[in-house]
Amino acid sequence: MPRRNRSIAAAGIAGILLAGAAVAPAAAAPSPAAGDRPVTSDRTSPQEARRVDRVPTPTLDWYACYEYAECATVRLPRDYDQPDGPTTEVAVLRVKARDQQRKIGSLFVNPGGPGGSGTDIALAAPYVLGDEVLDRFDVVGVDPRGVAASQQVRCFPSVKEQTRAYAGLNVAFPWTKAEEKAYVASSKAVGRGCSTTGRPLTGAMSTAEVARDMDVLRRAVGDRKLTYLGFSYGSILGQYYANMFPDRVRALVIDGVLNPNEWVGQGKARSLPQEARMRSAQGAYKALREILVRCDKAGAQACALAEGDPVASFDLVAKRLRAKPVVIEDPDFGPLTITYADFVAANLGALYGPTGYAEVVDLTAALLVLTDPAASPAARRPATADVTRQAAKAREQARRYDFPYDNGLETFLDAYHPKDAGSFPALAAKADRRDPYFGRLWTWATSPCARKTWTVRDSDAYTGPFNRRTAAPVLVVGNYWDPATNYRGAVSSARLLPNSRLLSSDSWGHTAYGTSACVTGAVDAYLLRGALPANGKVCVGDVQPFAELPAEPGATRRAEASKGALAAEGAPGRGEPKRLPPVVAPLPAVGTLTVR
Helix, strand or coil, rough: CCCCCCCCCCCCCCEEEECCCCCCCCCCCCCCHHHHHCCCCCCHHHHEEEEEEHCCCCCCCEEEEEECCEEEEEEEEECCCCCCCCCEEEEEEEECCHHHHCCCEEEEEEEECCCHHHHHHHHHHHCCCCHHHHHEEEEEEEEECCCCCCECCCCCCHHHHHHHHHHCCCCCCCHHHHHHHHHHHHHHHHHHHHHHHCCCHHHHHHHHHHHHHHHHHHCCCCCEEEEEECHHHHHHHHHHHHCCCHHHHEEEEECHHHHHHHHCCHHHHHHHHHHHHHCCHHHHHHHHHHHHHHHHCCCCCCCHHCCCCCHHHHHHHHHHHHHEEEEECCCCCCCEECCCCCHHHHHHHHCCCCCHHHHEEEHHHHHHHCCCCCCCHHHHHHHHHHHHHHHHHHHCCCEEECCCCHHHHHCCCCCCCCCCHHHHHHHHHHHHCCCHHHHHHHHCHHHHHCCCCCCCCCCCCCCCCCCCCCCCCEEEEEEEEECCCCCCHHHHHHHHHCEEEEECCCEEECCCCCCCCCHHHHHHHHHHCCCCCCCEEECCCCCCCCCCCCCCCCCCCCCCCCCCHHHHHHHCCCCCCCEEEECCCCCCCCCCCCCC
């Protein structure tokens, strides 16, 4: 469940059931198999088949939208055990294949979250996906129930009450005792709101329900089996589908992978924070330290922090900010207060992009001067300019939450968490000792999920097993230096799935598709033809810290996530440079700087 704050943010961070053969779907797409050999898969359970297959195939009444796409809405059962009962409205968007005569089928996409908009990433597909994929697939995005253009969940009756409840969450993460107290109080308020006002939809928004929706919509677009590409939390959705509907998989790719057992919390781990299971902070710290080590090796000409010990310099800035925030007087912004939490969150935000190493270095070097009482006015001027430049960039990207109602924090609860939000100060401190800087941030992200106050649960949530054999292989893509979805999640998920292949990437930022022709080509080849990369294949990202940047802009720039901006630009033509996918991080709202 993503966390919301009013920090000026660089990025908002913030099971699918297998149907049986009771309903005859429309014409099947060609189905690839590794080596063209027949694969014996596990089958969808009778219970799951009964749930989805007795829902009549919806008619999608497509209409033109956003200049180059088509949109539709469909009403699906709120509870699949009651197919004739109450419904919820789900929004769908597709960008049609360029070559309809040679179309393979539909490619369903999900950008992460939880709570990310599938319709947003589908509209961005022409900027992101390979041209041959765009030629041969209709790209379909679904806004998960309760999210974005689908019928929205609301845990509070008004924006005013929501704003009051969220008051304590308006920091990157709590550091002082007073901040911790306020954060716990707001976490409890959110949990209570979603367990009362938010019902009944909050009790019907598990990943399993989204997967069931996707299986029904797969049938609605005329595909016999599912073709899917999911990023970040979308890897969880993909694994749910693969395990709930293993015989309905045509091709399934997950990039930026979370281990589903760690996501849910199995056995005694149910009482652990989700971060203690997934270790996102470990991945973030590993990436940060590697950047600082490479800075030292690159030398002062390539990296300003290399004039001293980069690791020690970063530690010193953090130590100074823990003791006292720094206040910068800027003529444009006025007083700019930077706390220790702001510094950590800004660095995590930087690590989400392939060129984030430069932001890490610039911010740390500037604050090394600005936190030094002995620094001269002449040294402070350029340092102040560096920090306020990042603040200006953050302000441009910020979202305001007062109007309209924003439900980013309320999108759903899908896992087990510690019982009491009051236990999170100690849990966060322990996580920070284990994984410096980022352990505290990632742990606090789930404090509203504490079970004593967030009591609503989906009785039909799926909790495993996650080791079922799928009809087609699952391609698992893991990035060594991912700061949100630790590479170990890709390794362990690939081991869980008996019919899978791990593709590793020595690349930077969150997720790997688009960071190199190697990764993009391998994913595209699998989606199109079922051709898997060689066992043990490792790709190398185009962008490496302190090396010359590639000429192609796609390796450094993410596609716009705003539908309005994409519609204004119009779909790019074949052969135009690609960008990185607009993925949504799995839990915290990572920020840059907060203007107070």
